[in-house]
Amino acid sequence: xxxxxxxxxxxxxxxxxxxxxxxxxxxxxxxxxxxxxxxxxxxxxxxxxxxxxxxxxxxxxxxxxxxxxxxxxxxxxxxxxxxxxxxxxxxxxxxxxxxxxxxxxxxxxxxxxxxxxxxxxxxxxxxxxxxxxxxxxxxxxxxxxxxxxxxxxxxxxxxxxxxxxxxxxxxxxxxxxxxxxxxxxxxxxxxxxxx
Amino acid sequence: xxxxxxxxxxxxxxxxxxxxxxxxxxxxxxxxxxxxxxxxxxxxxxxxxxxxxxxxxxxxxxxxxxxxxxxxxxxxxxxxxxxxxxxxxxxxxxxxxxxxxxxxxxxxxxxxxxxxxxxxxxxxxxxxxxxxxxxxxxxxxxxxxxxxxxxxxxxxxxxxxxxxxxxxxxxxxxxxxxxxxxxxxxxxxxxxxxx
Amino acid sequence: xxxxxxxxxxxxxxxxxxxxxxxxxxxxxxxxxxxxxxxxxxxxxxxxxxxxxxxxxxxxxxxxxxxxxxxxxxxxxxxxxxxxxxxxxxxxxxxxxxxxxxxxxxxxxxxxxxxxxxxxxxxxxxxxxxxxxxxxxxxxxxxxxxxxxxxxxxxxxxxxxxxxxxxxxxxxxxxxxxxxxxxxxxxxxxxxxxx
Amino acid sequence: xxxxxxxxxxxxxxxxxxxxxxxxxxxxxxxxxxxxxxxxxxxxxxxxxxxxxxxxxxxxxxxxxxxxxxxxxxxxxxxxxxxxxxxxxxxxxxxxxxxxxxxxxxxxxxxxxxxxxxxxxxxxxxxxxxxxxxxxxxxxxxxxxxxxxxxxxxxxxxxxxxxxxxxxxxxxxxxxxxxxxxxxxxxxxxxxxxx
DNA sequence: TATGAATGAGCGTTCATTCAT
DNA sequence: TATGAATGAACGCTCATTCAT
Numbered sequence: 001x002x003x004x005x006x007x008x009x010x011x012x013x014x015x016x017x018x019x020x021x022x023x024x025x026x027x028x029x030x031x032x033x034x035x036x037x038x039x040x041x042x043x044x045x046x047x048x049x050x051x052x053x054x055x056x057x058x059x060x061x062x063x064x065x066x067x068x069x070x071x072x073x074x075x076x077x078x079x080x081x082x083x084x085x086x087x088x089x090x091x092x093x094x095x096x097x098x099x100x101x102x103x104x105x106x107x108x109x110x111x112x113x114x115x116x117x118x119x120x121x122x123x124x125x126x127x128x129x130x131x132x133x134x135x136x137x138x139x140x141x142x143x144x145x146x147x148x149x150x151x152x153x154x155x156x157x158x159x160x161x162x163x164x165x166x167x168x169x170x171x172x173x174x175x176x177x178x179x180x181x182x183x184x185x186x187x188x189x190x191x192x193x194x195x
Numbered sequence: 196x197x198x199x200x201x202x203x204x205x206x207x208x209x210x211x212x213x214x215x216x217x218x219x220x221x222x223x224x225x226x227x228x229x230x231x232x233x234x235x236x237x238x239x240x241x242x243x244x245x246x247x248x249x250x251x252x253x254x255x256x257x258x259x260x261x262x263x264x265x266x267x268x269x270x271x272x273x274x275x276x277x278x279x280x281x282x283x284x285x286x287x288x289x290x291x292x293x294x295x296x297x298x299x300x301x302x303x304x305x306x307x308x309x310x311x312x313x314x315x316x317x318x319x320x321x322x323x324x325x326x327x328x329x330x331x332x333x334x335x336x337x338x339x340x341x342x343x344x345x346x347x348x349x350x351x352x353x354x355x356x357x358x359x360x361x362x363x364x365x366x367x368x369x370x371x372x373x374x375x376x377x378x379x380x381x382x383x384x385x386x387x388x389x390x
Numbered sequence: 391x392x393x394x395x396x397x398x399x400x401x402x403x404x405x406x407x408x409x410x411x412x413x414x415x416x417x418x419x420x421x422x423x424x425x426x427x428x429x430x431x432x433x434x435x436x437x438x439x440x441x442x443x444x445x446x447x448x449x450x451x452x453x454x455x456x457x458x459x460x461x462x463x464x465x466x467x468x469x470x471x472x473x474x475x476x477x478x479x480x481x482x483x484x485x486x487x488x489x490x491x492x493x494x495x496x497x498x499x500x501x502x503x504x505x506x507x508x509x510x511x512x513x514x515x516x517x518x519x520x521x522x523x524x525x526x527x528x529x530x531x532x533x534x535x536x537x538x539x540x541x542x543x544x545x546x547x548x549x550x551x552x553x554x555x556x557x558x559x560x561x562x563x564x565x566x567x568x569x570x571x572x573x574x575x576x577x578x579x580x581x582x583x584x585x
Numbered sequence: 586x587x588x589x590x591x592x593x594x595x596x597x598x599x600x601x602x603x604x605x606x607x608x609x610x611x612x613x614x615x616x617x618x619x620x621x622x623x624x625x626x627x628x629x630x631x632x633x634x635x636x637x638x639x640x641x642x643x644x645x646x647x648x649x650x651x652x653x654x655x656x657x658x659x660x661x662x663x664x665x666x667x668x669x670x671x672x673x674x675x676x677x678x679x680x681x682x683x684x685x686x687x688x689x690x691x692x693x694x695x696x697x698x699x700x701x702x703x704x705x706x707x708x709x710x711x712x713x714x715x716x717x718x719x720x721x722x723x724x725x726x727x728x729x730x731x732x733x734x735x736x737x738x739x740x741x742x743x744x745x746x747x748x749x750x751x752x753x754x755x756x757x758x759x760x761x762x763x764x765x766x767x768x769x770x771x772x773x774x775x776x777x778x779x780x
Numbered sequence: 781t782a783t784g785a786a787t788g789a790g791c792g793t794t795c796a797t798t799c800a801t
Numbered sequence: 802t803a804t805g806a807a808t809g810a811a812c813g814c815t816c817a818t819t820c821a822t
Binding site for chain 3: 690693694696704708711712730731735736738739741742743745746749753767768771772
Binding site: 591593594597628629630631632635 | 805806807808809810
């Protein structure tokens, strides 16, 4: 019923996204301006808002896209043999998420997405993240008394916590991943057979 | 050294805070405008910024104050005898933190800080939260292979996760506390093999 | 010469007009949007402009049509026996013209035109209005020292004035027709000395 | 109670108006852009909207001011000795009102001002116009069977009619004032003593 | 004729923050 | 301390009209 999307539509959308990408890689996410995007894309401002409800929607798409790329890469990796390797595998993703305070804020804001079925791109990546992790955990030397899915949920929770601390003045000293090691050792390590 | 705080200062500050409280209880945190606060307080816009470095500082104070009230209450409670009771004890706090999306966002942005000077009121509550929890955990039927402090860190991480999902349309079904039960059972329960 | 109008053309045109009518009676003239008209008519945006040079043309048609209906009715009436009756005869027309500020504005902008080709529908009604009035005036107890046509011109001028004041807050008290009575008494009544 | 207006406020307002005047005299009313006004005035855009609710409000002021200037001049003139002189006296005003289609439209739209007490500058000039005219008519060789005020009302009505016809393609031939002569002869001339 | 994505110029808005008085 | 006018940089929006298909 929804009429088929025309090729022209996709072309224009592509131009907008390409323009945004260029700007972002040149000056970062925070400094992306709608005005500049449409200029670079060679389309009218009205066209932008015909494709995206607002600037935030494009931002969501751009950041979500980047996260998806990382997840694609992660999904290829063999299951990690321990916490250290697991964190090493996650590191590029964590680095991306924290490389700009603005990006982390956007991610946080979109992670618990706006209600309704228009779940944004970022919110969807959170689901994928869990899936990728759960796959890793299933076969590895990790806790087995709870489901891999639950373990993955926890990894996410601890990762967010570690990233949040990364932006806290009090914790600038210790690197994010080190903090995560402590958390995940406690969370993922199989219980000592004898206390 | 610290110049003596004049009475006038405190009076004005009080008027500003009272005005903010009125507005917040009438229309919520998100819709508080500096303009309206000063109007209701009967002072000029500039006066606001003579008392608070920025709007965020007042916001931080208002939300932080409210959280502190909850923590005061929680600190009085006897150590919970299990996960269920622990969560029951936390519930009013969690409810406050999630009763407005905006409030949760502000809290998240300030999260991840432990006590020290010049840290905002909200950040300080996170430190207190850890302390309150750690005290609870020390004597209870909880995991002992890691420090109570680390356990408390984890509770915080899982609570944030549960609250974030609360705002996500994909997870609107299950109530927040139920999700938290699952998380904390897995996190706090002494490993089965050690039982 | 004039190419034969195809049936399809008329059908589409009819659908557009019907849609416009529906929208207008639901929400008034001012809020009619081309977008909505074509949606309701089930045709594409471009089709609209294949049938009407611009939105104004449709507007002109809709309002002009409505005025024509009133004029048809007025033309049937016997010549009024005095100013009061004359105004009574005009009242439905005046009411339509002033029931929406937007409508009055459109009419004003198109006003001042007498009949001829390629003049819009509203402009043409002004010509008709003059004719109807002039016919009424010819035989009645009205001033005879100037032509009925000129008298009719004046009625129009005074009617516009009365309607404009109707929209002016300064004159909200007195009803439009009362104002018009005063004007037309002075304009149409045979000069006293000539009585 | 309304706090006294500060000098700075008036200065800024003056700068905005001066800038608008410059632009208008350079390129006309229609081409006045808010952006350009604030640039030329050397103030921020936000400042503009702190002084005027919208562009239209400034427009109203500019056009209303210009009309007031004409009315000031007209108020100085001795009462005209007949219709011809009366129209000659009005001509600069009529010329201003019709020198730009855009200006005439604005005037029409504001003449029957937006409801409420914020009667615009233009709407107020309509009142003045009546007063100036009425003063002229009181002593001259004009109809005496109705009040000068009513006569003035009529002049206004006929003037608007004449101006409207001026913009009508069908009436481009005859000059506006000639049309007005006919109208006003019929409206103002004392009734022939013997018909 | 019909389609519908694209156009486009400028208005109005936002509101925390600054700064001269 | 107190005042409140001024700042400012985008964003979002409007929506009739055009034009390539």
